[in-house]
Amino acid sequence: MTVTYVIDGSQVTGLERFWNVVGEAVNGPGGYFGRNPDSFADCLRGGMGTPDDGDFVIEWRDHARSARALGHEETARYLRGLLGRADPSNLPRLREELARAGAGLGPTLFDRLLEIIRDETPAGTLRLR
Incomplete structure (x- = not known):
């Protein structure tokens, strides 16, 4: 069922x-x-x-x-929270995703x-x- x-x-x-x-x-x-x-x-x-x-x-x-x-605002808030905990190798990708979310773009x-x-x-x- x-x-x-x-x-x-x-x-x-x-x-x-x-x-x-x-x-x-x-x-x-x-x-x-x-x-x-x-x-x-x-x-x-x-x-x-x-x-x-x-x-x-x-x-x-x-x-x-x-x-x-x-949406994008909450996505940007979430990504900002990840920045302080992220592995340094992931920071460029996270910053790019954050910039896109801040601009209302991307997933x-x-x-x-x-x-x-x-x-x-x-x-x-x-x-x-």
């Missing part, structure tokens, strides 16, 4: 709030389902609340609102989250509403 997890996009006001919303959608109040892109990808692979057989759907309602909240956090879901789950798992 397919399990459906509903992300209420109207509740996503930034990246930190996204982690809370998706955690609660999958694992109930206070639930965890990643707190950064890498751990989110790990959770999507199984063992963190989704069915072992992988038979689940992520229905992202009001995704357009989430897309705005996780956003929303784009990246969609990419992670699509990469880590079977086709058709993600339903944008």
